[in-house]
Structure formats: structure tokens, C-alpha cells
Amino acid sequence: MTWSETVAQAVALRHWWHRHPELSWQEEKTAGRIRQTLSQWQIPWRACAGQGTVARLAADAQGEHLALRADMDALPIQETAGLEYRSAEPGRMHACGHDGHMAALIGAAIWLKRHEGQLPGPVSLLFQPAEEGGHGAREMIRDAALEGVDCIFGWHNWPALGLGQALCPDGPVMSGNGSFHIDVLGRGGHASQPEATRDPLLAAAAITLNLQQIVSRRLPPQAAAVVSVASLVAQGAVTVIPDRARLEGSIRLGAPQWRGPINELIVQIAQDTAAAYGVRAEVETRSRYEATINHPNAAQRYRQALQEEFGPNCQDSDLLLPLMASEDFSYYLNEIPGAFALIGMAEPAAGAEGGGTCYQTPCHSPDYRFNDRIIEPVMRLFCRLVGLGTGDGGQRTEG
The missing domain is CATH 3.40.630.10 (Zn peptidases)
Structure with a gap:
């Protein structure tokens, strides 16, 4: 041949x-x-x-x-x-x-x-x-x-x-990669009485915004990294504030030494932000490829x-x-x-x-x-x- x-x-x-x-x-x-x-x-x-x-x-x-x-x-x-x-x-x-x-x-x-x-x-x-x-x-x-x-x-x-x-x-x-999964646990109720609820959607939105500070403010600019929230799911309705919301997303890192700090910051920011809104966050991080x-x-x-x-x-x-x-x-x-x-x-x-x-x-x-x-x-x-x-x-x- x-x-x-x-x-x-x-x-x-x-x-x-x-x-x-x-x-x-x-x-x-x-x-x-x-x-x-x-x-x-x-x-x-x-x-x-x-x-x-x-x-x-x-x-x-x-x-x-x-x-x-x-x-x-x-x-x-x-x-x-x-x-x-x-x-x-x-x-x-x-x-x-x-x-x-x-x-x-x-x-x-x-x-x-x-x-x-x-x-x-x-x-x-x-x-x-x-x-x-x-x-x-x-x-x-x-x-x-x-x-x-x-x-x-x-x-x-x-x-x-x-x-x-x-x-x-x-x-x-x-780059290396990984994922994170955050359950935001609150107390649902009628949309006309938000004061009687502990709104997990509001907290999830704040967590999403605060996670963007990891790369811009908590890592050195020389660190090649990405933290992206790719999914926010909450089963509410037009008049119903739900009991929970779930955030999921991806991390990317150009060197293995950033995985630990990024994962720790995701947990810290999610839990502290949730506490500020009167709800609770359960966080899981998963490593994939280096x-x-x-x-x-x-x-x-x-x-x-x-x-x-x-x-x-x-x-x-x-x-x-x-x-x-x-x-x-x-x-x-x-x-x-x-x-x-x-x-x-x-x-x-x-x-x-x-x-x-x-x-x-x-x-x-x-x-x-x-x-x-x-x-x-x-x-x-x-x-x-x-x-x-x-x-x-x-x-x-x-x-």
C-alpha cells in the first residue's frame, strides 16, 4: 500500500x-x-x-x-x-x-x-x-x-x-477543570408576603454575583482561572417563593495549585452570603481533570x-x-x-x-x-x- x-x-x-x-x-x-x-x-x-x-x-x-x-x-x-x-x-x-x-x-x-x-x-x-x-x-x-x-x-x-x-x-x-453544586435552602411562601419567607432565589442571585469576585479580587492576576455559574434552578411560580434553589457551575484553572483555594472560596462565599440572607447553603465541589x-x-x-x-x-x-x-x-x-x-x-x-x-x-x-x-x-x-x-x-x- x-x-x-x-x-x-x-x-x-x-x-x-x-x-x-x-x-x-x-x-x-x-x-x-x-x-x-x-x-x-x-x-x-x-x-x-x-x-x-x-x-x-x-x-x-x-x-x-x-x-x-x-x-x-x-x-x-x-x-x-x-x-x-x-x-x-x-x-x-x-x-x-x-x-x-x-x-x-x-x-x-x-x-x-x-x-x-x-x-x-x-x-x-x-x-x-x-x-x-x-x-x-x-x-x-x-x-x-x-x-x-x-x-x-x-x-x-x-x-x-x-x-x-x-x-x-x-x-x-x-486547563484543569472541576464543578460546584450549591443547594440554597430557605423557607418558601406566598409572593405577596416576602417578609414571611426566607427567599432562596434572592440569596442564590447574590451568591452568583459574589462568586465572580474570586477571580477578579481573590486570586492574583497571573492566575489563569475561570469560575462560571452555568445553571440556577428553582421550582417556584408567579405567586410562589420556593423553598430551595440550586446553583451549578464550572471552574477552570491553568495550574493545579489554584484548585484548593478556588474550592475553599466557593464554599466560604456561598455559605457566608447565604447566612447574610437568612438561608443556608450546602456546597459540593468536584474535581475532574488536572x-x-x-x-x-x-x-x-x-x-x-x-x-x-x-x-x-x-x-x-x-x-x-x-x-x-x-x-x-x-x-x-x-x-x-x-x-x-x-x-x-x-x-x-x-x-x-x-x-x-x-x-x-x-x-x-x-x-x-x-x-x-x-x-x-x-x-x-x-x-x-x-x-x-x-x-x-x-x-x-x-x-
């Missing part, structure tokens, strides 16, 4: 996965197609963490053992993009490009298998379930996915970056490969890092050295007036569209990272 045929097969698999999206911890058909393809090319694999798969190449090679990772799960979103291969599953779609991540890794796997004897060290290929809040990386690690691995690399498509742009900084690239923090040596190695692929100026971007989005790739980087890159895919739309762009719709949008043109350069990046020549003449991807 030629390089171009390998790329074509990867793109075709991407379209199949896009038509058959599966949610976190439900990736049965997705895993089946991955394993079928690996077996077809005689690439040894084993199941890992249920729907996950770990494949290995050049297992007996004496050099550094590297790992490459792709996530597998889709999202509970109804697709509105009018693609020929749009989702065939109502209420589910690959709205984050994990189908493209799998395609790039399976394409690289096929090419690496054909040149397995040239690999300087073992290569593990991690197809991971449940990245979207399901802690899939944690479960892969618990099932020995990193056994013997010295360094790991991953990536995410990023629609806010143009095709030919890529970022892989030293240190934080994506910040994705690149190891400098691995990040430098990744940047070298990115520059070879996209050119020396590929990192010229005004995109601010760390992103406030989160990634469970952080679990891997907390265990072993490695790096994670953001790779752009926006480009001028064919025939667009005034330089319009396509593939720029944000991730998690029902109209999100993955750009197939980044599959081939990512395949080449993976080949470079594990020490194999690209095999296609090393052509550079231009934006």
Missing part, C-alpha cells in the same frame, strides 16, 4: 466513525473497527479499560519506548452539519474531532507496521475511550497502558488555528517535528494559552514525560468572497466539521516523532 493509499484508507475510516458515533464507555463498534483494522495489518493489540485498545509495534527494539494516543468518544449532540457522511445516530455526533484523531493514528499505525524494522524503539498506540468527562485516560493507566513507556505524545485539532499553525508550549497547554502540562524536553521534540511539517513560523499565533478547555491527557503527563499539541485546521473556503474561512466552527458545536486535510500531516508528525522518515518525500503542509 502506498502512502497516498494509506491516507485514503485513514480518511475513509474517519468517515465511517463519523457516521457511527458512540458516547463515553459505549464505544463498542468504534473499538471493533479499530481492532479489525489492526488485525488486518497484523498489528498486535490487546483490549484495555474495556473499549480501549493498546497496540504495539517493534516490541523487541532496544530504543526509547514511545506512545501515541487518540481518543474515541463522541458527544450527545444532534448534528446539523449537512455532510454526506453525517451521523446516522440521532442525538450523537463526533463534535470534537475524535474520529479524526483515531483516523490519523490508525493511518500512522498502518504505515509504521510496513516499516516496523526501521523503528529505533517500541511504539505503543493507545486508542482511548471516554475522554469527554469519563476519565478514560485514568482507566487506561490503571490497566497498564503505560507499562514500559518512556514518553507519550497526543494532539487535538483546534478550529481557532489556521491550517499550518500548531502550538506545543512548555508547561500548561490546557491541567495538561507539557514536559519541556518532550515539547521541544514535538515542536521540532511541527516545524519540519508546517514550517518554522507555525507557532506564530495570538491564541492565548493555556486554553480554558480541559483534556484527560493530563493523566498521562502526570505519570510519565510527554507533550500535547494543538493543531489548526481552519482555511479559506473554496470560492468564498472576502477570504471567508471554513472548518472554523468551535468544537462541541452541532455544526462542527473536521478538516480531513489535517489527517495526512498528523500521520507524518507521528512518523517523525517515533523516528521514522515520512516515506512520502517529507512534503510540508502549507496553510
Whole structure:
């Protein structure tokens, strides 16, 4: 199989996965197609963490053992993009490009298998379930996915970056996250007699406003953090003040040291504000993912490969890092050295007036569209990272 045929097969698999999206911890058909393809090319694999798969190449090679990772799960979103291969599953779609991540890794796997004897060290290929809040990386690690691995690399498509742009900084690239849940408990009653009630809605509104002071007044300006109240629910009526209200929201943090102070301030502010309004607040904070923090040596190695692929100026971007989005790739980087890159895919739309762009719709949008043109350069990046020549003449991807 030629390089171009390998790329074509990867793109075709991407379209199949896009038509058959599966949610976190439900990736049965997705895993089946991955394993079928690996077996077809005689690439040894084993199941890992249920729907996950770990494949290995050049297992007996004496050099550094590297790992490459792709996530597998889709999202509970109804697709509105009018693609020929749009989702065939109502209420589910690959709205984050994990189908493209799998395609790039399976394409690289096929090419690496054909040149397995040239690999300087073992290569593990991690197809991971449940990245979207399901802690899939944690479960892969618990099932020995990193056994013997010295360094790991991953990536995410990023629609806010143009095709030919890529970022892989030293240190934080994506933020940690968490959630908070606040029950405000008062005493309901008739809306015409507010003095006879203890209004949880009023207190909830005040808590919402006061929580905004955490980032603006209680943390140093150098701390990259977000505290967002995203939901306020109270079952009252036009003449009924309810007994309780519930607030829920999200935190984002660019470095792990801010999680404790932010959570403590959420509890303190909610409870003290509630007391000032004569009600009570019960607060729960939940940790999710830690910040994705690149190891400098691995990040430098990744940047070298990115520059070879996209050119020396590929990192010229005004995109601010760390992103406030989160990634469970952080679990891997907390265990072993490695790096994670953001790779752009926006480009001028064919025939667009005034330089319009396509593939720029944000991730998690029902109209999100993955750009197939980044599959081939990512395949080449993976080949470079594990020490194999690209095999296609090393052509550079231009934006």
C-alpha cells in the first residue's frame, strides 16, 4: 500500500466513525473497527479499560519506548452539519474531532507496521475511550497502558488555528477543570408576603454575583482561572417563593495549585452570603481533570517535528494559552514525560468572497466539521516523532 493509499484508507475510516458515533464507555463498534483494522495489518493489540485498545509495534527494539494516543468518544449532540457522511445516530455526533484523531493514528499505525524494522524503539498506540468527562485516560493507566513507556505524545485539532499553525508550549497547554453544586435552602411562601419567607432565589442571585469576585479580587492576576455559574434552578411560580434553589457551575484553572483555594472560596462565599440572607447553603465541589502540562524536553521534540511539517513560523499565533478547555491527557503527563499539541485546521473556503474561512466552527458545536486535510500531516508528525522518515518525500503542509 502506498502512502497516498494509506491516507485514503485513514480518511475513509474517519468517515465511517463519523457516521457511527458512540458516547463515553459505549464505544463498542468504534473499538471493533479499530481492532479489525489492526488485525488486518497484523498489528498486535490487546483490549484495555474495556473499549480501549493498546497496540504495539517493534516490541523487541532496544530504543526509547514511545506512545501515541487518540481518543474515541463522541458527544450527545444532534448534528446539523449537512455532510454526506453525517451521523446516522440521532442525538450523537463526533463534535470534537475524535474520529479524526483515531483516523490519523490508525493511518500512522498502518504505515509504521510496513516499516516496523526501521523503528529505533517500541511504539505503543493507545486508542482511548471516554475522554469527554469519563476519565478514560485514568482507566487506561490503571490497566497498564503505560507499562514500559518512556514518553507519550497526543494532539487535538483546534478550529481557532489556521491550517499550518500548531502550538506545543512548555508547561500548561490546557486547563484543569472541576464543578460546584450549591443547594440554597430557605423557607418558601406566598409572593405577596416576602417578609414571611426566607427567599432562596434572592440569596442564590447574590451568591452568583459574589462568586465572580474570586477571580477578579481573590486570586492574583497571573492566575489563569475561570469560575462560571452555568445553571440556577428553582421550582417556584408567579405567586410562589420556593423553598430551595440550586446553583451549578464550572471552574477552570491553568495550574493545579489554584484548585484548593478556588474550592475553599466557593464554599466560604456561598455559605457566608447565604447566612447574610437568612438561608443556608450546602456546597459540593468536584474535581475532574488536572491541567495538561507539557514536559519541556518532550515539547521541544514535538515542536521540532511541527516545524519540519508546517514550517518554522507555525507557532506564530495570538491564541492565548493555556486554553480554558480541559483534556484527560493530563493523566498521562502526570505519570510519565510527554507533550500535547494543538493543531489548526481552519482555511479559506473554496470560492468564498472576502477570504471567508471554513472548518472554523468551535468544537462541541452541532455544526462542527473536521478538516480531513489535517489527517495526512498528523500521520507524518507521528512518523517523525517515533523516528521514522515520512516515506512520502517529507512534503510540508502549507496553510
